[in-house]
Amino acid sequence: MTSNQSAVYDTPTTLEEATAILDEAPLARVSVPTGGDVWMVLSHELARQLLADPRVGREPLVSREDIPYKARFPEYLTRTLLFKDDPEHARLRRSVGKWFAPRQIRALQAEIEVECERLLDEIEQRGPDFDLVEEYAVPVPIFALTRVLGADRTMAADFLRWNQVLFGTGASLGAAEVAAVEAECVAYLRAEIARKRGADGDDLLSALANVPEGEGALTDDEMISIAMLILVAGFDNTANFIGNGALALLRHPAQLSYFLDDIDGRVIPVVEELLRHGRQSVGSGVRNIGMPFVALEDIVVGDITIREDEIVLINRNAANHDDSVFERPLELDLRREDNPHLTLSYGVHSCLGAPLARLELQVSLAALFRRFPALRVVGEPVSQMDTMSEAIEHLPVTSVAE
Numbered sequence: 352m353t354s355n356q357s358a359v360y361d362t363p364t365t366l367e368e369a370t371a372i373l374d375e376a377p378l379a380r381v382s383v384p385t386g387g388d389v390w391m392v393l394s395h396e397l398a399r400q401l402l403a404d405p406r407v408g409r410e411p412l413v414s415r416e417d418i419p420y421k422a423r424f425p426e427y428l429t430r431t432l433l434f435k436d437d438p439e440h441a442r443l444r445r446s447v448g449k450w451f452a453p454r455q456i457r458a459l460q461a462e463i464e465v466e467c468e469r470l471l472d473e474i475e476q477r478g479p480d481f482d483l484v485e486e487y488a489v490p491v492p493i494f495a496l497t498r499v500l501g502a503d504r505t506m507a508a509d510f511l512r513w514n515q516v517l518f519g520t521g522a523s524l525g526a527a528e529v530a531a532v533e534a535e536c537v538a539y540l541r542a543e544i545a546r547k548r549g550a551d552g553d554d555l556l557s558a559l560a561n562v563p564e565g566e567g568a569l570t571d572d573e574m575i576s577i578a579m580l581i582l583v584a585g586f587d588n589t590a591n592f593i594g595n596g597a598l599a600l601l602r603h604p605a606q607l608s609y610f611l612d613d614i615d616g617r618v619i620p621v622v623e624e625l626l627r628h629g630r631q632s633v634g635s636g637v638r639n640i641g642m643p644f645v646a647l648e649d650i651v652v653g654d655i656t657i658r659e660d661e662i663v664l665i666n667r668n669a670a671n672h673d674d675s676v677f678e679r680p681l682e683l684d685l686r687r688e689d690n691p692h693l694t695l696s697y698g699v700h701s702c703l704g705a706p707l708a709r710l711e712l713q714v715s716l717a718a719l720f721r722r723f724p725a726l727r728v729v730g731e732p733v734s735q736m737d738t739m740s741e742a743i744e745h746l747p748v749t750s751v752a753e
C-alpha cells in the first residue's frame with residue numbers, strides 16, 4: 352500500500368531542520384536510516400492526538416517480521432511493557448502504576464534530599480573543582496534506582512555498569528559480553544524477588560513480589576522485565592537532564608540569577624522549562640527520533656491517511672518548539688507559565704517514572720545551586736554523541752567565583 356503524500360523529507364538532525372518541516376507539514380513523510388520511509392509527527396497538537404490514539408501501537412514491531420522498520424531492539428526490551436499494547440500493556444502498567452503515583456513518589460523526597468546533600472558534602476570536602484556529571488548527575492539517579500528496587504547501596508556500581516552495557520551508554524561491546532551482563536542482571540533480580548517475597552520492604556520489587564495470587568500478581572519473569580526496563584529507562588535520561596539542565600542554567604546567567612533569587616519557589620517551573628528545551632540550550636539537536644509506533648489500522652489525519660502497518664515517529668523535540676503552543680520557543684525562558692511539553696511523552700506509553708524524574712531534577716538542581724550559587728563551567732563539556740541518548744559525560748565546574 353503506498354502512502355498518499357508526495358514529498359519525502361530527509362530525517363531532520365537539528366531543531367532548525369525539524370521546525371522547517373513543521374512549517375510545511377505537521378505530519379510529514381520522512382526517510383529515516385533505520386526504517387525507510389515513515390510518518391513523522393512534528394506539531395504539538397497532532398503529537399498529543401496520536402500519542403493518545405489507541406490505533407497507534409507497538410506490538411507488531413515485535414510480533415511481525417514484515418513491519419517496515421529496519422532497526423531491531425534488544426530482546427530483553429521487547430519483552431517489556433514498552434512494546435505491549437492494551438489490554439496487556441494496561442495490565443502490566445497497572446501493577447506498577449500505584450507505586451509510581453505522585454503521592455507515593457513524594458514520600459521519597461526527603462531521602463533524595465539527604466543523598467544530594469551527602470554527595471555535595473563529599474564534593475565540597477574534595478575541593479572547589481569537580482565533574483558535575485560523574486560526581487553528581489550520575490550518582491543521583493543511580494541512588495534513586497537502588498531505592499526504587501530496594502537494592503543495597505553497594506549495588507550502585509553494578510547498576511551503573513549494567514546500564515552502560517544494556518543501554519549502550521558506554522563503550523560498545525560484543526554480543527557475548529552484553530548477553531553475559533544481561534544474564535547477571537536477570538540472576539540478581541530473580542534472587543532479589545525471592546528474598547523479598549514474604550518480607551515487608553517498601554520498595555517496588557517488594558510490592559510486586561507480595562501481591563497475592565488472584566489479585567493481579569505478576570510472574571517472576573514479568574517482574575524481572577519491568578525491573579530491567581526501569582533500570583535502563585530510569586537512569587540515563589535523568590542523569591542527562593541533571594547535567595545538561597545545570598549546563599543550560601550556567602550558560603544563561605540572567606536566567607540563572609532569576610532561579611537563584613528564589614530557588615525553592617521557582618524550581619518546579621524551572622525544571623519544566625529545562626525539560627521542554629532539552630539539549631537546545633547546550634547545543635545539538637534531535638538525532639534521537641524516539642521509539643517508533645505502528646498504525647494498527649488506517650488513521651485519517653486531515654487529507655492524509657496513515658495506512659495500517661505504517662510506522663509513526665513522534666518528534667517530541669519539534670513539538671516542544673511548536674510556536675503555535677510555545678511563545679518564542681527557541682528561548683530558554685524560566686518564567687514560562689504554561690508548559691505542556693512532551694519530553695516525558697503523553698498517552699498510553701507516557702513516562703511511567705515521570706513523577707520520580709521530576710522529583711530528582713527538582714531536588715538535585717535546587718540542592719546544587721543552593722550549595723554553590725557561584726558555580727561556573729571551567730572546561731569543555733564532553734558529550735557522547737554516538738549513543739542513543741547523546742549522554743553528557745563530563746562537565747568540569749568550580750564552585751568558587753572568578
Ligand code: HEM
Nearest residue numbers: 432433584585588589592642694695696700702703704708
Ligand atoms: C528526565 C528523565 C526522563 C525522561 C526524559 C523520560 C522520558 C520518557 C519517554 C519519552 C518515554 C516514552 C517512550 C516511548 O515512546 O515509549 C518514557 C517511558 C518510560 N519511562 Fe521515562 N523518562 C525519564 C525518567 C524515567 C524514570 C526515572 C523512570 C523510572 C524509574 C522511567 C521509566 C519509564 C518507563 C518504565 C517507561 C515505559 C512506559 C510505557 O511504555 O508504558 N523514566 N520515559
